[in-house]
Amino acid sequence: MSSIAEMAATRRTAEGRRRWLLKAPALATIVIASVGPLAVMLVYSVMAKGAFGGVALGHFSLDGWTNVFVERDPFDDTLVLADANLIIFWRSIKLALVATLATLLIGFPTAYYIATRPEQVRSQWMLLITIPFWTNLLIRTFAIMGLLSNQGPVNNILIWAGLIDKPMQMLFTDGAVLLGLVYVYLPLMVLPIYASLERMDFNLVEAGYDLYATRSKVLWHIVIPSCKPGLIAGSILVFIPAIGAYVTPRVLGGGKNMMMGNLIELQFGQGRNWPLGAALSICLLVIVTVALIIYIRGSSGKENAHGG
Amino acid sequence: MAASQHAFDLKAQPGFSIIARLAIVALYLPILILVVFAFNATSSLGVWGGFSFDWFVKAWHNDLIINAALFSLFLATVAGVLATVMATMAAIAMTRTDAYRGQLVSYALINQPLIVPEIVTAISLLIVFAAVKSATGYSGTGYLVLAHTAFCIPFAYLPIRARLEGMDLTLETAAADLYADPWKAFLHVTLPRLAPGIVAGFMLAFVISLDDVVITDLVKSGGQETLPTYMLGQIRRDMTPEVNAAATMLLVPSILLVTAVHLINRKK
Amino acid sequence: MLALSQPIQPQTADRRLAVQAIGLHKSYGTGASAFLALDDVSIDIAENEFFTLLGPSGCGKTTLLRLIAGFNFPTNGQILLRGKDIAALPPFRRPINTVFQNYALFPHMSVAENIGFGLKMLGWTKSRSVDRVAAMLKLVRMETLADRRTSEISGGQQQRVALARALAPQPEVLLLDEPLSALDYKLRKEMQVELKRLQTETGITFIFVTHDQEEALAMSDRIAVMNRGRVLQVGRPREIYNAPVDRFVADFIGESNILSGRLVGQAAADAHQVRIAGAVATAYGKAGTSGDGTVQVLIRPEHVDVLDSPSSDCIPAVVEDEVFVGTDTRLQLRLNDGSTFTARLTNSPEQEKIRTSGTQVWLRIHSHSARLLGGDHVQHR
Numbered sequence: 026m027s028s029i030a031e032m033a034a035t036r037r038t039a040e041g042r043r044r045w046l047l048k049a050p051a052l053a054t055i056v057i058a059s060v061g062p063l064a065v066m067l068v069y070s071v072m073a074k075g076a077f078g079g080v081a082l083g084h085f086s087l088d089g090w091t092n093v094f095v096e097r098d099p100f101d102d103t104l105v106l107a108d109a110n111l112i113i114f115w116r117s118i119k120l121a122l123v124a125t126l127a128t129l130l131i132g133f134p135t136a137y138y139i140a141t142r143p144e145q146v147r148s149q150w151m152l153l154i155t156i157p158f159w160t161n162l163l164i165r166t167f168a169i170m171g172l173l174s175n176q177g178p179v180n181n182i183l184i185w186a187g188l189i190d191k192p193m194q195m196l197f198t199d200g201a202v203l204l205g206l207v208y209v210y211l212p213l214m215v216l217p218i219y220a221s222l223e224r225m226d227f228n229l230v231e232a233g234y235d236l237y238a239t240r241s242k243v244l245w246h247i248v249i250p251s252c253k254p255g256l257i258a259g260s261i262l263v264f265i266p267a268i269g270a271y272v273t274p275r276v277l278g279g280g281k282n283m284m285m286g287n288l289i290e291l292q293f294g295q296g297r298n299w300p301l302g303a304a305l306s307i308c309l310l311v312i313v314t315v316a317l318i319i320y321i322r323g324s325s326g327k328e329n330a331h332g333g
Numbered sequence: 334m335a336a337s338q339h340a341f342d343l344k345a346q347p348g349f350s351i352i353a354r355l356a357i358v359a360l361y362l363p364i365l366i367l368v369v370f371a372f373n374a375t376s377s378l379g380v381w382g383g384f385s386f387d388w389f390v391k392a393w394h395n396d397l398i399i400n401a402a403l404f405s406l407f408l409a410t411v412a413g414v415l416a417t418v419m420a421t422m423a424a425i426a427m428t429r430t431d432a433y434r435g436q437l438v439s440y441a442l443i444n445q446p447l448i449v450p451e452i453v454t455a456i457s458l459l460i461v462f463a464a465v466k467s468a469t470g471y472s473g474t475g476y477l478v479l480a481h482t483a484f485c486i487p488f489a490y491l492p493i494r495a496r497l498e499g500m501d502l503t504l505e506t507a508a509a510d511l512y513a514d515p516w517k518a519f520l521h522v523t524l525p526r527l528a529p530g531i532v533a534g535f536m537l538a539f540v541i542s543l544d545d546v547v548i549t550d551l552v553k554s555g556g557q558e559t560l561p562t563y564m565l566g567q568i569r570r571d572m573t574p575e576v577n578a579a580a581t582m583l584l585v586p587s588i589l590l591v592t593a594v595h596l597i598n599r600k601k
Numbered sequence: 602m603l604a605l606s607q608p609i610q611p612q613t614a615d616r617r618l619a620v621q622a623i624g625l626h627k628s629y630g631t632g633a634s635a636f637l638a639l640d641d642v643s644i645d646i647a648e649n650e651f652f653t654l655l656g657p658s659g660c661g662k663t664t665l666l667r668l669i670a671g672f673n674f675p676t677n678g679q680i681l682l683r684g685k686d687i688a689a690l691p692p693f694r695r696p697i698n699t700v701f702q703n704y705a706l707f708p709h710m711s712v713a714e715n716i717g718f719g720l721k722m723l724g725w726t727k728s729r730s731v732d733r734v735a736a737m738l739k740l741v742r743m744e745t746l747a748d749r750r751t752s753e754i755s756g757g758q759q760q761r762v763a764l765a766r767a768l769a770p771q772p773e774v775l776l777l778d779e780p781l782s783a784l785d786y787k788l789r790k791e792m793q794v795e796l797k798r799l800q801t802e803t804g805i806t807f808i809f810v811t812h813d814q815e816e817a818l819a820m821s822d823r824i825a826v827m828n829r830g831r832v833l834q835v836g837r838p839r840e841i842y843n844a845p846v847d848r849f850v851a852d853f854i855g856e857s858n859i860l861s862g863r864l865v866g867q868a869a870a871d872a873h874q875v876r877i878a879g880a881v882a883t884a885y886g887k888a889g890t891s892g893d894g895t896v897q898v899l900i901r902p903e904h905v906d907v908l909d910s911p912s913s914d915c916i917p918a919v920v921e922d923e924v925f926v927g928t929d930t931r932l933q934l935r936l937n938d939g940s941t942f943t944a945r946l947t948n949s950p951e952q953e954k955i956r957t958s959g960t961q962v963w964l965r966i967h968s969h970s971a972r973l974l975g976g977d978h979v980q981h982r
Contacts, residue, residue, distance in 0.1 A: 032689055033674060047426035051419035051486050052442050058483035059446045062457035069460060079463075131356050134346070138353035141344035150357075152595050157360045159537075159591040161544040163561050164580045168363035170568075171370065171577075176379035178366055211360065230343055244346055269450025271547050276568055286452035290551075293456055303460075306453045313450060506672055507705035509692040511719035512770065518693075521718070525709045 063310075070303035078297040089300025093308060110288065110305075117284040118312075120199065121267035124206035125214075128263050131207070132214030133256065137248070139215075140222035151219065158212035166276045169205045170196060173277070197279030205273040210266060214259040221255025222248075254323070261320035265313050285309050368584070371577035378572060388578040398579050401563040405543055405583075408474070408559060412481035413489075413539035419482070420489035420538075421531055425523075428497040446484040454484065455551040462552055472554040480552050481542045488541045489534035492598070496530025529597050536590045543587060618683070619774055619806040620646040620669060625678035627664055627830075638664040639675070640830040646774075646808060651800050653809045655817040656827035657853070662810045665827075666776050669808065671695050682773065693722070698767035699776040703783065704759045706751040712762050713738070713747040719770040737765040740799065757788045764796075768803060777809045781816065793820055814854045818842065826850050844886060847975045851899045858942050859974065862898045873973065878936035880916040882966050886973040897974040902945035904970035907932060907956075908963040915963035918942060920956045932956065934964070 073086035096107045139150040157165065171177055175192035183189045195201055229251060233243040249256070271286030278284070283291070285305065292302030371389065375382030392398045420443075427439055446454065462476045504526070508518035546561035553562060560583050567576050627639040639661045646652045654662035667673045669680060671692035680688045687695055698719065706715050716737050720730040738744045741761035746754055751762065760780060767775055777796070781789045797820055800807045811817050817824050818838040825835045826849075834846045845851040848859060862875035868883050875884045875898055884898050908915060921941075922933040925948075932944040944964065956962065 036674075044426040044430070047422040048439055051423035051490075052439060054415075054419060054479065054483050055442050055445060055486060058458065058479045059449070059454060060442065062454070062461040063449065065461050066453075066457040131352060134349040134352040135356045137346060138349045148595075148599055150353075152592065153357055154360070155595065156588055156591055157364070159540050159544075160364070160587055161546075161561060161580070161583055163544070163546045163564060164367070164584060165364065167564065167576070167580060168367040171367055171378050172363050174378065176377060178379055181379050208359070208363065211356065215356075227344065234341075234343060240346060265448070266450070269452060271450075271452040271455075272565070276565075286450065289452055289456055293459060293551075299460070302456060306456055309450055310453055313448065317448060501703075501705065503701055503703060503705040504707060506692075507699070507701060507707070508718070508722075509672070510670060510697075510699045511766070512693045512722040513718075514691075514693050517722055521722075522707060 066303045074298050074300050080299050089304040092301045093304050113283050113288045121264050124267045125260050125264045127207045128211050128214040136215045136218035154212050154215050166273050201277040202274050205277040206267050210263045213262040217258035218255040221252040225251045257323040368581050370574050371581045373574045376573045388574040392575050392578040401558045401560045405559040409539045409542035412485050412542045413535050415482045416485035416538045417489045417535040420486050424493040444487050447487045451547040455548040459551045485538035489538040492533040493530040533594045536594050540587050540590050617648045619648040621681040623679040626676045628676050649804050651807045651822045653817045653821035653824045655824050660827040661830040662827050666810050670699050696773045698772040700763045700767045700780045702778045704763040712749050716765045716769050737769045741765045774806045856902050858900045860898045862896050878916050878938040882971050884971040884973045899972040902943045904967045905944050906965040911963050915965050920960040
């Protein structure tokens with residue numbers, strides 16, 4: 026009866042080939058225009074820099090990586106800490122963390138409120154959250170810029186109310202960048218928290234009240250632990266794009282209040298230090314990967330862990 | 334809440350309703366102000382000087398804006414279609430099969446563009462495309478189409494895959510039982526059932542391509558300005574409500590498409 | 602064969618065979634984790650027969666159906682359709698249609714489009730197909746709902762559409778995979794009659810899969826009882842009920858009392874004297890004794906009389922419980938060898954006798970109704 030076994034084998038091979046043919050265009054496109062270039066960048070980070078930008082191909086050098094942390098003093102040729110880079114690193118991490126916390130504090134109550142609405146209006150509320158998420162990020166950043174500019178509505182209202190007599194400089198500060206990040210990424214916090222709250226069994230809340238818990242105790246001991254995966258997912262979804270932000274600090278931070286994204290771009294523009302830019306990109310990628318690993322660890326397995 | 338005439342609302346938490354309402358207001362107010370000032374009669378972005386369509390008329394007659402808008406639409410359409418076709422094929426290959434070797438790798442690859450910060454992808458594409466450009470001399474729109482297609486694929490893939498996973502496999506079995514060969518079964522049963530997912534996937538890919546600024550800005554060659562890169566280029570200059578008018582023109586299709594996707598998904 | 606109320610007819614000799622399964626094996630997985638879903642299954646199904654595959658879930662009946670349909674392929678063995686081997690043909694090349702358990706109606710098509718789908722795939726002309734669809738709608742009494750979406754009709758109506766869709770291309774064999782399991786009790790009874798009518802009217806061979814023994818007994822020309830990937834017995838409903846070959850079949854079909862007895866003598870060619878719980882009875886069938894002379898004897902609950910005074914060759918028993926279930930009264934009894942026995946007595950208003958727990962009674966087994974059972978491990982083809 027080998028014919029039947031052969032038939033089955035042929036069928037499996039044909040099935041496998043068909044599957045590869047179907048996947049090939051998508052995977053090839055992503056390899057060529059996303060994964061492959063990252064590998065090239067890794068190679069560039071260990072090359073010597075070219076005189077007019079670019080790299081000296083074939084000239085191996087770790088300068089790109091050491092330049093992330095130290096730089097050569099132009100006068101006495103000694104190595105000093107690369108303050109500018111480290112300050113920008115620190116600002117990026119700080120702003121991304123604070124933005125994550127702020128979106129969490131606003132996003133959790135919002136998601137909870139929406140999840141406890143009657144079913145018919147819930148999806149309308151969620152549409153209201155989703156629309157800004159899909160709206161052009163640059164336009165939303167522009168909107169914040171318009172709001173905060175010296176001639177903008179906020180300054181005008183403050184002057185009209187007599188609280189200040191000349192426009193306050195709000196734009197091009199860390200605060201403006203932070204506000205922009207919170208504004209732009211808030212929907213990313215609400216969506217996953219809502220998803221996990223929607224799945225939550227509200228009988229648990231009833232059981233909590235039945236067993237003499239107060240509102241705050243129910244919130245702290247029942248609601249928050251049961252939507253922990255959503256809280257973690259939301260935090261990571263905000264933290265990852267925030268730490269890699271480029272448009273928001275460029276528009277709202279001006280030239281001075283850079284984040285890592287701007288620093289990287291600078292090396293390929295005015296800075297003309299491609300190996301450093303490549304090394305900085307990989308540093309950013311590592312931070313994002315670590316955050317993702319924390320997310321995957323947190324969302325799988327320990328869902329039943331007790332909070333508080 | 335102690336008042337006996339009010340029933341105890343089990344689900345309520347103090348202050349949450351106010352925060353939620355304020356959050357919605359805060360999400361829309363800046364955009365609303367931006368749109369309102371597109372209709373300002375004066376060139377101020379902070380003081381209301383009366384209603385007018387002047388800035389829209391001006392933007393409409395600004396060749397830079399119109400060409401950028403047309404190029405944005407062209408790019409989003411081409412990349413959206415390519416990404417949707419590829420994502421549909423990949424989703425069909427990758428769902429509703431038994432686990433097989435390489436499945437996880439394929440899945441990670443498809444979603445890879447979602448994870449990497451945009452600026453990093455943009456820079457790495459800049460490096461590679463610069464080399465290709467100097468090697469081949471070609472500097473056409475192919476680079477942008479390729480880059481946009483790549484980062485649109487995961488967005489098109491999501492709703493298509495979700496739709497496929499929710500589909501009853503016995504329907505294809507039934508079609509085969511009723512004399513449909515695999516191609517006819519796909520055409521008459523799978524595809525019509527998958528259509529809403531494909532439409533949603535295309536719309537999302539289209540919006541994502543339309544919205545992109547970072548990758549486009551670094552990959553584009555001369556004369557390949559999209560509306561977002563044009564607007565980004567305007568920051569350093571004295572901004573007028575003309576930019577607001579252009580932004581409003583970009584907002585409208587995005588909002589319409591997202592609302593349409595929402596309605597399609599709700600109908601199932 | 603005195604135990605049977607009708608003589609057994611030769612099973613297939615006078616009819617042409619529609620489907621033959623020959624030595625079918627189907628295993629899933631390989632090595633130590635391999636699971637044998639079908640283990641050397643051979644069945645002959647005649648043309649124009651209502652044939653039922655009956656067994657508990659996981660017995661292999663659905664696997665066998667899917668092999669015949671072509672959704673799965675056997676690991677080994679042959680499937681013949683009118684003498685031709687079809688084991689390697691894909692489902693869309695087999696003149697066999699299926700009614701699925703969840704109906705699998707195409708939700709994006711109307712009732713009429715669903716019914717016409719197979720015809721369209723076969724390349725029928727529009728006009729010819731329209732006529733056939735109309736005839737099918739009439740056959741299942743759904744004429745008025747032709748343009749409805751399948752989501753807008755009831756479960757029973759969906760069932761009819763599924764039947765019409767599968768019958769429209771006039772298959773040589775119709776496969777039905779537990780098609781009634783999703784319906785409520787009353788509708789199920791109606792559809793049993795309906796299915797039987799359709800089978801008679803169309804003259805198509807039906808192969809019907811169910812785990813419901815009552816359904817199988819009521820509808821089938823013949824039944825194959827399956828367990829653990831094997832066919833234990835093939836026969837007409839009465840034969841299977843009255844003369845089950847082993848303990849599993851006896852237990853699975855109907856209610857049964859299976860008692861241990863000891864052979865004490867031979868009464869006729871296929872009848873033995875058996876001592877059961879202190880009395881001697883005549884049991885029919887082949888005596889599959891284990892080494893020490895004990896045999897298993899099947900007595901159906903309705904095949905005994907319950908007497909209030911001793912009589913010769915009656916089995917003494919003590920009433921433990923009495924349950925009134927409408928048409929019948931069920932007596933739970935204990936025999937003097939410690940085993941339990943259920944007796945079912947038909948109720949009638951005039952002669953209602955209440956027996957309290959502890960009452961001593963005597964059981965008289967109806968003549969020809971005690972059956973000897975083969976051992977559990979006897980192999981059958």
